[in-house]
Amino acid sequence: MSNSNQSADPGVMERFSYNDDIVRKFVFASIGWGVVGLLVGVIIALQLADSRFNLGLEWTSFGRLRPLHTNAVIFAFAGNGIFAAVYYSTQRLVKARLFSDLLSKIHFWGWQAIIVSAALSFPFGFTTGKEYAELEWPIDIAITLIWVVFAWNFFGTLAKRRERHLYVAIWFYIATIIAIAVLHIFNSLAIPAGVMKSYSLYAGVEDAFMQWWYGHNAVAFFLTTPFLGLMYYFLPKAAGRPVFSYKLSILHFWSLVFIYIWAGPHHLHYTALPEWASTLGMLFSVMLWMPSWGGMLNGLLTLRGAWNRVATDPILKFFVVGITFYGMSTFEGPLLSIKAVNSLSHYTDWTIAHVHAGALGWVGFMVYGMVYWLMPKLFQTKVAKPGWVNLHFWLATVGIVFYIVAIYIAGLSQGLMWRAFTAEGYLQYPDFLQTVTNLNSMYWLRVVGGALYLGGAVLGGINLLLTWKARPATYEVPVYEAPALAKGYKDAPSKGGFMAMNWHRSWEGKPFKFTVWVVIGVVSASLFEIIPTFIIEKNVPTIASVKPYSPLELAGRDIYIAEGCYNCHSQMVRPLHFETERFGEYSKAGEFVYDHPFQWGSRRIGPDLHRVGSRPLTAGWHLRHFDNPQETSPGTMMPSYKHLLKKDLDYDVIPRRMTALKSIGVPYSEEEILGAVEHATAQSAAVASQLNGENLTGFENKRVTAMIAYLQRLGTDITKGDGEAQ
Amino acid sequence: MSENPTPNTDPSEDILLDHNYDGIQEFDNPLPGWWKAIFWATIIFCVPYTYWYHFADGNGVYDEYDAAVAAKMEREGAGGPVAEGASGLMALMDDPTHMARGKAKYSTICLACHAADGGGVVGLGPNMTDDHFKNVKKIEDILTIMEDGIPGTAMLSQAAALNPGEMADVAAYVASLRGTTPANPKEPEGEVIPPWSAE
Numbered sequence: 001m002s003n004s005n006q007s008a009d010p011g012v013m014e015r016f017s018y019n020d021d022i023v024r025k026f027v028f029a030s031i032g033w034g035v036v037g038l039l040v041g042v043i044i045a046l047q048l049a050d051s052r053f054n055l056g057l058e059w060t061s062f063g064r065l066r067p068l069h070t071n072a073v074i075f076a077f078a079g080n081g082i083f084a085a086v087y088y089s090t091q092r093l094v095k096a097r098l099f100s101d102l103l104s105k106i107h108f109w110g111w112q113a114i115i116v117s118a119a120l121s122f123p124f125g126f127t128t129g130k131e132y133a134e135l136e137w138p139i140d141i142a143i144t145l146i147w148v149v150f151a152w153n154f155f156g157t158l159a160k161r162r163e164r165h166l167y168v169a170i171w172f173y174i175a176t177i178i179a180i181a182v183l184h185i186f187n188s189l190a191i192p193a194g195v196m197k198s199y200s201l202y203a204g205v206e207d208a209f210m211q212w213w214y215g216h217n218a219v220a221f222f223l224t225t226p227f228l229g230l231m232y233y234f235l236p237k238a239a240g241r242p243v244f245s246y247k248l249s250i251l252h253f254w255s256l257v258f259i260y261i262w263a264g265p266h267h268l269h270y271t272a273l274p275e276w277a278s279t280l281g282m283l284f285s286v287m288l289w290m291p292s293w294g295g296m297l298n299g300l301l302t303l304r305g306a307w308n309r310v311a312t313d314p315i316l317k318f319f320v321v322g323i324t325f326y327g328m329s330t331f332e333g334p335l336l337s338i339k340a341v342n343s344l345s346h347y348t349d350w351t352i353a354h355v356h357a358g359a360l361g362w363v364g365f366m367v368y369g370m371v372y373w374l375m376p377k378l379f380q381t382k383v384a385k386p387g388w389v390n391l392h393f394w395l396a397t398v399g400i401v402f403y404i405v406a407i408y409i410a411g412l413s414q415g416l417m418w419r420a421f422t423a424e425g426y427l428q429y430p431d432f433l434q435t436v437t438n439l440n441s442m443y444w445l446r447v448v449g450g451a452l453y454l455g456g457a458v459l460g461g462i463n464l465l466l467t468w469k470a471r472p473a474t475y476e477v478p479v480y481e482a483p484a485l486a487k488g489y490k491d492a493p494s495k496g497g498f499m500a501m502n503w504h505r506s507w508e509g510k511p512f513k514f515t516v517w518v519v520i521g522v523v524s525a526s527l528f529e530i531i532p533t534f535i536i537e538k539n540v541p542t543i544a545s546v547k548p549y550s551p552l553e554l555a556g557r558d559i560y561i562a563e564g565c566y567n568c569h570s571q572m573v574r575p576l577h578f579e580t581e582r583f584g585e586y587s588k589a590g591e592f593v594y595d596h597p598f599q600w601g602s603r604r605i606g607p608d609l610h611r612v613g614s615r616p617l618t619a620g621w622h623l624r625h626f627d628n629p630q631e632t633s634p635g636t637m638m639p640s641y642k643h644l645l646k647k648d649l650d651y652d653v654i655p656r657r658m659t660a661l662k663s664i665g666v667p668y669s670e671e672e673i674l675g676a677v678e679h680a681t682a683q684s685a686a687v688a689s690q691l692n693g694e695n696l697t698g699f700e701n702k703r704v705t706a707m708i709a710y711l712q713r714l715g716t717d718i719t720k721g722d723g724e725a726q
Numbered sequence: 727m728s729e730n731p732t733p734n735t736d737p738s739e740d741i742l743l744d745h746n747y748d749g750i751q752e753f754d755n756p757l758p759g760w761w762k763a764i765f766w767a768t769i770i771f772c773v774p775y776t777y778w779y780h781f782a783d784g785n786g787v788y789d790e791y792d793a794a795v796a797a798k799m800e801r802e803g804a805g806g807p808v809a810e811g812a813s814g815l816m817a818l819m820d821d822p823t824h825m826a827r828g829k830a831k832y833s834t835i836c837l838a839c840h841a842a843d844g845g846g847v848v849g850l851g852p853n854m855t856d857d858h859f860k861n862v863k864k865i866e867d868i869l870t871i872m873e874d875g876i877p878g879t880a881m882l883s884q885a886a887a888l889n890p891g892e893m894a895d896v897a898a899y900v901a902s903l904r905g906t907t908p909a910n911p912k913e914p915e916g917e918v919i920p921p922w923s924a925e
Contacts, residue, residue: 248758
C-alpha cells in the first residue's frame with residue numbers, strides 16, 4: 001500500500017478477484033481487427049501502386065476503402081487494444097474488480113457492433129466526409145453511448161478502489177475518456193438528412209477548424225495518452241524496474257493535457273484558416289515537444305538496469321522500439337507544424353510516413369508488446385510459439401523501415417517537385433500527374449513494407465490462437481485480499497514549493513478533483529480557440545457572389561463525398577506562388593460558407609480541385625475521365641467511375657437534403673426546395689445535351705451529370721459579378 | 727522486483743518513493759536539466775515569434791505570396807509582349823524563354839486533351855505532332871482556335887485560363903510539337919498541311 005499516513009484506521013479486509021475474461025475478449029478483438037485493418041492497408045497501398053487493384057468495382061475503390069483502413073486501425077486495432085490495457089491494468093492498479101461485468105460486456109459487444117457497421121457502411125459510400133470521423137450519425141450516437149458505458153464502468157471501478165492513490169497510468173486513462181468524449185461529440189454534431197446521411201453542423205473554415213481540432217486530438221487522446229498509460233503499467237512490469245521519475249510523470253502529464261488541445265490548427269497552415277489560429281497551432285505544437293519526450297524519457301530510462309535483457313526479451317524489444325518511434329514522431333510533429341516546413345510537407349506523403357511511424361511503430365508495437373506479455377497470464381499457459389514472437393518483431397521492424405523510408409522519399413520528392421521553378425521562373429513539373437507517377441517505385445516498396453508488417457501481425461494472430469487452444473479446461477481465478485479504503489484519511493501536508501510537486505499526491509487520492517482539472521484543461525483550451533473562430537466575423541470575409549449549390553450540384557457534391565474523392569483530392573489552393581501557378585487563384589475563406597462539410601482534404605494523390613470549374617474542360621472531358629481515367633491521364637492511379645455513367649440519379653432525396661441544409665443556415669427558399677426535383681432534372685438534361693454535342697449520348701438523369709455539374713461549378717463563384725472580398 | 731543493475735548504468739543512488747502499485751515502484755528522480763531548458767525555450771519562443779509576425783514587420787503568409795507575385799509581374803509584365811501573326815509566332819519558337827513558358831502552361835492545361843507530349847487523346851484532342859490538321863491551315867490558326875474555341879467540340883476558348891502573352895507562347899509551343907514523336911500517337915485526322923511558314 002502507498003498509504004503514507006499510518007495514523008488512519010486500516011479498513012476492513014476484503015476479498016476480490018479480477019475480470020480477465022473481458023481482457024481476453026478485447027485482446028482477441030484487437031489482434032483480429034488489426035489483421036483486417038492492415039490487410040485493407042496493403043490492398044489500398046496496392047491500389048496506389050497500380051489502379052487495377054481497385055478491381056473496377058465501386059465498392060472496392062480507394063476512396064471508399066481508405067476510410068475503412070484508417071478507422072479499422074484506429075478504432076478497432078488500437079481501440080480494442082486500449083480497452084484491453086485499461087481493463088487489465090486498472091483492476092490491478094486500484095485493487096478492485098471492474099465495476100460491472102455486464103457493462104464490460106455491453107462495452108465489448110457494442111464496440112464490435114460499431115466496427116462491423118463501419119466495415120459495412122464505408123464500401124457502400126455512407127460517410128460524413130470528415131476524416132477519421134466518417135461514420136454516419138446513427139453510428140456516431142452508438143459510439144457516444146458505448147463510450148459512456150466505458151466511462152461509467154471505469155469511474156465506477158475507481159470509486160470501488162482499495163488503493164488510495166491513482167497511479168500515473170490511471171491519469172492517462174482519465175484524460176483519454178474525458179477528451180475523446182468531448183472531441184467526438186462536438187466534431188460530430190450534424191443535421192440528419194436521411195437514415196445514413198447527414199451534414200456537418202459547421203461549414204467551410206469553421207468545419208475545417210473543428211475537424212482538425214478533433215483530428216489532431218484523436219491522435220493525442222486516442223493514440224497517445226492511452227498508450228502512455230499502457231506503457232506506464234506494462235513496461236515496468238515487463239522490465240521489473242521502477243519508473244524513472246515520478247516528478248516527470250506529473251509534469252509531462254499535465255503539460256500534455258493543457259497544451260495538446262491547442263495544436264490542431266497546424267493541420268491547416270496556409271489554408272483559408274485565419275493566420276492567428278495557424279500561429280497558435282504552430283507555437284503550441286512546438287511547446288509539445290518536451291512534454292511528449294517526457295513520456296519517452298520515462299519509458300526508456302525506466303529500462304536502466306534492464307538493458308541487458310532488452311537484447312534477449314522480444315517483449316522489451318517491442319516496447320523499446322515502440323517508445324523510440326514515439327520519440328521520433330513527437331519530434332517530427334512539432335517540426336512539421338512549423339509553417340515553412342509545412343508548406344513543403346502538407347498534402348504530400350511526408351504526412352503519411354509520419355502517421356505510419358506513429359501508428360505502426362508506437363501504437364502497433366505497444367499493443368503487440370502488451371499482448372505477448374499478457375498471453376501466458378491470460379491463458380494460463382506458455383506462449384505456444386515463443387520463437388515466433390521474435391520473428392514477428394523483426395518482420396514488423398523491417399516492414400516499418402521499408403514503409404517509412406520509401407514514403408519519406410516519396411513525400412519529400414513530391415513536395416520538392418511541386419515547388420520547383422525553372423531558371424526562367426516557370427513550374428519545372430507543371431504536369432501534376434508526373435509528380436505522382438514519379439513516385440511509383442516508392443509505392444511498390446511501401447507494399448513490400450506493409451506486407452511484411454501484415455505478415456508479422458498474422459503470425460501474432462496464429463500464435464494467439466494456438467496459445468488460447470492450449471489453455472486449461474477452466475481458468476484459475478485467483479482471489480486477492482486488501483483492506484477497503486480507510487475513512488478519515490489525510491495525506492501528509494505537502495512540503496516544498498509548487499515545483500517540488502508534493503501537492504500532487506493529495507490530488508491522486510481524489511479522482512473527482514483530478515478529473516475536473518482534466519476537463520478544465522481540455523475544455524478551456526478548446527474554447528480559447530473555438531470561440532474566436534466562430535465569433536470573429538472578419539475571419540470569414542463575405543463574398544457576395546458566392547451562392548449555395550443548385551439542387552443538381554448538391555447531389556453531385558453528395559456523390560463526391562460518398563465516393564471519398566477527398567481522400568485523394570484537396571479543394572484548397574494555398575497562397576503559395578507554385579500553387580497558384582498550377583491550380584489558379586488561391587482559395588478564400590468566404591468561398592466555403594455553404595460547404596457542409598468542408599472538403600479541403602489532407603493529401604493530394606490527385607490534383608487540387610477547388611478551381612477545376614475554371615478549367616477549360618468540357619462535360620465530355622469529365623465524362624471520359626470518369627469512364628476511363630487512363631485514357632485522359634495515362635499512368636494515373638485514379639480508378640474508373642463507370643458506375644456513375646450507368647446508375648440513375650435519385651432525385652427524390654434532394655428536397656429533404658436541401659431542407660436539412662436550410663435548417664443549418666444555407667439560404668434555400670421554400671420555392672427552391674419545392675422546385676428542386678424539376679430544377680435538377682432540367683440541369684441534368686442541360687449537361688446531357690452538352691454531352692450530346694460531343695457525341696456522348698444517353699446520359700440524361702445519370703449520376704455523372706450531377707458530378708459534372710458540381711465540378712464545373714467548383715470555385716467559379718468568385719469570378720462572377722462583384723467577386724471581390726468585401 | 728528484480729534489482730539487477732548493469733555495471734555501466736548504476737541507478738542505486740536514485741531515491742525510491744514509497745509508492746507501490748501492483749508491484750510497480752517509482753523513483754523520485756528530478757527532471758532532467760536539458761529537458762527543462764528546452765521546454766522553457768519553446769515557451770519563451772512564442773513571445774518574439776508572435777510579436778514579430780503579428781504585431782511588427784514580419785512577413786505573413788499573404789505578404790510573402792504578394793511579393794512572389796509582384797516579382798513575377800516585374801519579370802513578365804501583365805502577360806508579356808503579344809506576338810501577332812505568323813512571323814510573330816515563328817519568332818517565339820526560337821526564343822527559349824517563351825518556349826519554356828509555353829511548355830509550362832501547356833503542361834498544366836492543354837495536356838488534359840492533347841496528352842503531355844501532344845500525341846492526342848482518343849475522343850478528345852487530336853494528335854498535334856503529325857502533318858494532319860483538322861482546323862489548322864496556317865500557324866496563326868492555332869492562336870485563333872485557342873482564343874475562340876471550336877464549337878461542338880471539347881476545344882473551349884482558353885481566354886479565361888491564359889492571358890494573351892501566355893496564349894501566344896502556348897501556340898508557338900504547340901507549333902513546335904509538330905514533327906516530334908509522341909509515346910502513343912492518335913490516328914491522323916484531317917488534311918496534310920504545308921510546313922509552318924512566316925508568310
